[in-house]
Amino acid sequence: MDADDESSNPMIDEIYANGGSPEGVGGEKRSRRLIISGDQFDIEAYASLYSGRTKIARLLFIADHCGGDNSAMQLEALRMAFDEIKKGENTQLFREVVNKIGGRLGPDYTMDVAWCETVDRRAEQKKEKLDNELNAYRTNLIKESIRMGYNDFGDFYYAHGQLGEAFKSYVRTRDYCTTSKHIIHMCMSAILVSIEMGQFTHVASYVSKAEQTHEALDQITAAKLRCAAGLANLVSKKYKLAARKFLETAPELGSHYNEVIAPQDVATYGGLCALATFDRTELKAKVIDNINFRNFLELVPEVRELINDFYSSHYASCLEYLANLKANLLLDIHLHDHVETLYDQIRHKALIQYTLPFVSVDLQMMASAFKTTITGLEKELVALITDNQIQARVDSHNKILYARHADQRNATFQRVLETGRVFDRDVRSMLLRTNLIKYDYNARSLSRKL
């Protein structure tokens, strides 16, 4: 078999170009690939994309999930989380992180009891002050002030990590909203807190609430809402809808929403979801030719490259990009649960697309295009055929996949006969039931007469 492969038949080379890299173009490609695989996960750069609580949450997530063998990374993440928390007022979180560090980062990163106490005391005072203010507003019945009061309470709780309370306070402002601007502000706050809490059903409902306001939303808010909706869909596994929302996000988003999502994430989430769920034409029209989304894709060249590779059928390089990205994506707070599913779907799509134009496919070549073994490939193909996603049959003896062209005429005959049979059966049992009901009714009316 090897000898066959070596003989450079131009036709075969052409097919190989689908996946592997023939010598001519290979040099440039390979060098590019080296850069990516050398690209270690840079926490500092990653963290700098975000602000606020999500930064801390993401850092802690990385610390929890990067695995025991990577303690340097874990400690780095914890150290940065520690620094970030110290800037805020969340003592609860601070204690947790200190516990996690467990003194491994030297004396600078241990429990700071004095800091905790001052922060807590200050919080107590502030709460009292806010309480008094709110009470005063309420007795005076000034709508706007009450709204502000609740809003301040929400901000206060949010800063101290009491998300449930914060959510309640923000939602309470709703009764005192007078302009649509206020409503949007309320919705945005509620969305922010809900995302932090992982309550994505709330996110979806507040997004639609915000989108229903009469006033036209400004570009940035609209983009923020799209992102939030995309996240909500992603978490509830509606990948296609998620992809649409992310693709609709306007580039004005910039880093305005970095307390939730970075533009890089929009590119990654949107790109992967689109790849997994869109068909070829949709992919071309909505992703590759989408000028707005191109701005996002420029930020994450790997995703851009892999989408282009997928579209131009360079599956091997596309899958390699995906494999390189995988470790990082698994550390993403929103995407990690969905990476496997999305990857499976993308791979299936690639397999289906590969087989589509051929009448027969040599499994040997296909396996090398997908960088896998023949048996493994056969298993994947069989699963797809069983699922009715590929119309083909495997010649397991000669290792060839033959496309199967359904015989329309025979299928029609079969269907017609079956339909006739079903009709026959249904009508007959229906007539029978009718007669039974008639009998039953007659019997009852007889007994009533008697």
Place this chain on the structure above:
Amino acid sequence: MDPMEALVAQIQGLSSTPGDIARLHIILKQADDSLRAESTRLSPVLGQLAPSEHSLGFLYVLDAFTSGQISKQQAETSVPIITGFINACNAEQIRLAPEKFVLVCKRLKDQVMMLEAPIRGVGPLLTAARKLQLSTEHLTPLHSDFLMLCVLAKCYKTGLSILEDDIFEVDQPRDLFLYCYYGGMICIGLKRFQKALDLLHNVVTAPMSTLNAIAVEAYKKYILVSLIHHGQWQLSTSLPKYASSVAQRSLKNFCQPYIELANSYGTEKIAELEAYVQTNTEKFENDNNLGLVKQVVLSMYKRNIQRLTQTYLTLSLQDIANTVQLNSPKEAEMHVLQMIQDGEIYATINQRDGMVRFLEDPEQYKTCEMIENIDSSIQRIMALSRKLSAMDEQISCDQLYLSKVGRERQRYDFDDFDVPTKFNI
């Protein structure tokens, strides 16, 4: 003159014209009680009457004669008499007293059961049912007894002759339930699973106000046969909408082991299914369904092999054995061979390489037989839809139906106008 002799003379004299027979019927009705009182002395009377000419009289006397408790010896003598009568009697005369005729036939059934020779009742009951029914669409109370005897005597083919008629007219729902249930069992015995499914389907979805044991047993068999035939259980979530609400609500609760079996079947894992059957053998055995359950397990192998034909063109016997979880390639070969023989798959086995080559269905729908077959289907369905529209017309003219519908509409309108008074309350 002895009243009995007078009666015999009347029977002999009044059995020719329809008018006479009607008069005789009245006389016989009046004499019924006295006949019963004399039941022990009646066997010579029967000797004086010819069953073919004096059918009505003979029937009354025979009924009285067999009305008492009977021992095994007596049954030996009375079975041939009843059989002879059923074979010889005049259909028009006995239809004047159908209840009596049914009663006599049921006694015959009881007697052959007592003699533990159900096969002796099969032929006479078939004749009886044919003579009693006004048309082939009519279900007589004898149908279910006949089918039961067929099941007991394992005369499935004879039973099939009556099952091939389309039944529409039903007097007693119970007759239909039993008819369909036993009919289903006969079709299962003949491995005509589709027909069996249709019959059992009728039982399960029949209108009923309370749940009955026949429906429960039919439902169990329905699940099993549907697994064997279709490889799945489509109604697992709910019965069709037209089924009675009682059936939809509570049928499931009585068949839990079967529904779990179907779920286990759905996982497509043979080991799991076998383990489940193993642990629940006793339950299935108590229901007399163990044989069917074993067929279900067997059908899983077949189903899995059939699935392979969809995905592979060629596959080695070893691989088949591995995927279908059979012990050896030899066993796989046996299964494949059997399935080819039964026409369930189209394939050739290459024993030298141990490869199986799956082929497409060779049916091209081009032969004369196929065209004829299709044509007859079309004719049948056209006849059926004519019947359907006739039925529709008949019901829309039915007085009872109209009065019921009319009344409901009226009440509805009344409610509509009733709104203000509601507010007053």
